[in-house]
Amino acid sequence: MEALRFVVCGRPECRQVFFLCSACDRGRRYCGAACSRRARTESMRQAGRRYQRTRDGRLAHAARQAAWRQRQKVTHQSPPRGAPEATVAGEPARPAMGADAEAGPARHLPHAPPSLPTCASCGRTSPFTRHTTLARTHLGPRWRGGRPP
Ligand SMILES: [Zn+2]
Numbered sequence: 413m414e415a416l417r418f419v420v421c422g423r424p425e426c427r428q429v430f431f432l433c434s435a436c437d438r439g440r441r442y443c444g445a446a447c448s449r450r451a452r453t454e455s456m457r458q459a460g461r462r463y464q465r466t467r468d469g470r471l472a473h474a475a476r477q478a479a480w481r482q483r484q485k486v487t488h489q490s491p492p493r494g495a496p497e498a499t500v501a502g503e504p505a506r507p508a509m510g511a512d513a514e515a516g517p518a519r520h521l522p523h524a525p526p527s528l529p530t531c532a533s534c535g536r537t538s539p540f541t542r543h544t545t546l547a548r549t550h551l552g553p554r555w556r557g558g559r560p561p
């Protein structure tokens with residue numbers, strides 16, 4: 413059985429973990445086409461716009477944090493502060509039911525999907541993963557007999 417390689421997306425703003433089988437492992441560094449495209453655009457911008465780029469990254473990070481906090485608040489049933497659209501006007505008889513449906517056990521999946529590592533490129537699954545690159549694996553046996561790298 414073939415092992416998939418454990419890869420972390422090369423975009424610092426993403427850091428998505430994904431897997432690649434050896435057939436698809438051609439030095440791919442990004443989790444998807446969107447990220448590799450963005451990474452290319454960003455590296456082209458990098459020369460003249462380093463400041464802008466770091467600022468974008470920070471904004472994206474803040475947005476993710478806010479979204480996460482928002483989810484936490486929903487789970488704990490406390491209304492988000494400073495979000496007037498969350499306090500629903502109308503239907504005064506049903507707010508309690510609405511809150512129950514929002515934070516109830518509906519979020520909990522009864523059957524967790526099998527989380528076998530899947531090749532992000534061709535969809536092949538494998539119960540085995542490796543954190544090393546192919547190159548390093550090939551170098552392995554040589555170290556034993558010769559000098560250290
Ligand atoms: Zn990514």
Ligand SMILES: [Zn+2]
Pocket residue numbers: 432433434435436437531532533534535536
């Ligand atoms: Zn593959």
